Amino acid sequence: MSDYNFAYLDEQTKRMIRRAILKGIAIPGYQVPFASREMPMPYGWGTGGVQVTAACLTPEDTLKVIDQGADDTTNAVSIRKFFEKTAEIAVTEKTGDATVIQTRHRIPEEPLGEGQILVYQVPIPEPLRFLEPRETETRKMHALEEYGLMHVKLYEDIARHGHIATSYAYPVKVEGRYVMDPSPIPKFDNPKMEMAAIQLFGAGREQRIYAVPPYTKVVSLDFEDHPFDPSKADHPCDLCGAEHTYLDEVIIDDAGGRMFVCSDTDYCAGRQAKGHRGRLSPTEEAAQ
Amino acid sequence: MDMQSLSGGFATPPQDSSRAFRAALETLARPGTIHDISGAKAPAPVSEAAATLILTLCDPETPLYLAGAHDTPDIRDWVAFHIGAPLVGPEQAMFALGAWEALSPITVFPIGTPEYPDRSTTLIVEMDTLNQDGMRLSGPGIKDSAMLALPDLAPFQMNAGLFPLGLDFYFTAGTRLAGLPRTTNVSDLMEAN
Ligand SMILES: [Zn+2]
Numbered sequence: 511m512s513d514y515n516f517a518y519l520d521e522q523t524k525r526m527i528r529r530a531i532l533k534g535i536a537i538p539g540y541q542v543p544f545a546s547r548e549m550p551m552p553y554g555w556g557t558g559g560v561q562v563t564a565a566c567l568t569p570e571d572t573l574k575v576i577d578q579g580a581d582d583t584t585n586a587v588s589i590r591k592f593f594e595k596t597a598e599i600a601v602t603e604k605t606g607d608a609t610v611i612q613t614r615h616r617i618p619e620e621p622l623g624e625g626q627i628l629v630y631q632v633p634i635p636e637p638l639r640f641l642e643p644r645e646t647e648t649r650k651m652h653a654l655e656e657y658g659l660m661h662v663k664l665y666e667d668i669a670r671h672g673h674i675a676t677s678y679a680y681p682v683k684v685e686g687r688y689v690m691d692p693s694p695i696p697k698f699d700n701p702k703m704e705m706a707a708i709q710l711f712g713a714g715r716e717q718r719i720y721a722v723p724p725y726t727k728v729v730s731l732d733f734e735d736h737p738f739d740p741s742k743a744d745h746p747c748d749l750c751g752a753e754h755t756y757l758d759e760v761i762i763d764d765a766g767g768r769m770f771v772c773s774d775t776d777y778c779a780g781r782q783a784k785g786h787r788g789r790l791s792p793t794e795e796a797a798q
Numbered sequence: 799m800d801m802q803s804l805s806g807g808f809a810t811p812p813q814d815s816s817r818a819f820r821a822a823l824e825t826l827a828r829p830g831t832i833h834d835i836s837g838a839k840a841p842a843p844v845s846e847a848a849a850t851l852i853l854t855l856c857d858p859e860t861p862l863y864l865a866g867a868h869d870t871p872d873i874r875d876w877v878a879f880h881i882g883a884p885l886v887g888p889e890q891a892m893f894a895l896g897a898w899e900a901l902s903p904i905t906v907f908p909i910g911t912p913e914y915p916d917r918s919t920t921l922i923v924e925m926d927t928l929n930q931d932g933m934r935l936s937g938p939g940i941k942d943s944a945m946l947a948l949p950d951l952a953p954f955q956m957n958a959g960l961f962p963l964g965l966d967f968y969f970t971a972g973t974r975l976a977g978l979p980r981t982t983n984v985s986d987l988m989e990a991n
Contacts, residue, residue, distance in 0.1 A: 708824075
């Protein structure tokens with residue numbers, strides 16, 4: 511027997527986290543306080559998400575971990591290895607094969623289904639924090655549905671820039687009640703949050719867990735004369751030709767040459783494997 | 799304390815409780831679905847599903863109310879040995895276990911506060927059977943609509959009307975489990991027609 515418990519956390523801690531997750535599911539978008547534990551990794555590495563994942567994993571699960579859409583960053587690899595070691599679960603880079611996906615900053619392009627759980631790593635769970643630093647006050651604002659200041663902030667964007675400049679962590683209203691921070695995903699991903707999978711959010715340093723059940727209404731805040739725009743770059747992916755995905759800009763040479771590629775590496779590789787090609791794809795002969 | 803009170807825990811607690819939690823998560827996140835949940839056995843009349851659920855979610859930090867026929871010396875001993883949850887009245891309960899009649903009227907349980915709506919009771923309602931018929935359910939977790947036989951109608955409608963405050967429910971029968979969060983709207987098909 512190993513010297514740590516299944517999925518690292520002790521059973522009492524898991525029970526406490528599990529209770530918080532269930533209350534989160536029962537009250538979509540509401541931030542449930544929980545007693546975050548020290549994890550063997552720094553806070554910036556998503557200890558909130560790691561604790562939620564640890565509380566959810568069963569021995570039969572297959573885990574995928576992504577960071578900005580990629581499975582192979584240091585952060586993603588470390589978390590995946592951590593759970594391979596402590597929970598002895600299967601891991602994958604294929605979105606469709608995963609039962610639990612822990613993510614930082616992206617929602618996979620491939621639609622998620624029933625039987626899947628998406629766990630977000632959250633740095634700042636409170637969408638009202640930049641308007642009001644005091645926890646006691648933001649809690650009151652949520653209790654009274656006092657979200658006017660939030661709209662004022664977004665409207666100031668419009669006054670200054672002609673459009674809403676917020677492009678990450680764009681606030682949403684869940685099931686017509688709580689305003690929620692979707693974590694620093696691009697607003698391009700916001701419309702995907704109405705999905706068939708369970709979405710769980712963990713903030714380690716701030717000790718909050720919240721959730722969006724499947725098929726729950728998630729509406730990005732906007733105005734009648736300035737409706738929400740998920741904004742998509744006007745290029746296709748240079749590797750797979752996709753015109754419907756979120757792209758990363760990559761510098762490819764010293765002369766400042768650039769290419770645009772899907773940030774979701776598994777999705778892009780899947781399309782290339784099916785024969786889709788982009789502007790900078792290797793030619794058929796070179797690929798063989 | 800008899801031998802029955804000392805037995806009936808999980809064979810492999812971390813793995814068994816992880817599977818039980820996933821059943822609890824899936825059923826609460828998808829009202830109207832029914833999942834199997836097993837691994838713990840408490841003295842009668844506690845179902846295996848209910849025993850497994852309280853063993854998974856309760857501990858010394860969660861005051862528990864045993865209602866009616868579920869409040870026996872054997873069951874109290876089992877809870878004391880396996881869970882350690884303080885036994886309390888309904889007004890202090892974080893979890894409550896019993897048949898619907900014994901738990902009613904449910905207006906006595908805490909429904910949370912506007913600032914902390916999570917500080918509310920989760921009721922575990924023991925049923926003879928669980929069936930996907932009877933009441934029509936809609937709301938978060940449900941694609942269009944779902945069906946679940948509930949022991950009552952008006953109390954669940956009133957509870958949903960309290961949102962974001964309110965109680966959350968599990969229904970247990972044998973090794974089967976269903977969930978009903980406060981967000982679920984419940985209607986009677988007969989009335990609707
Ligand atoms: Zn691509």
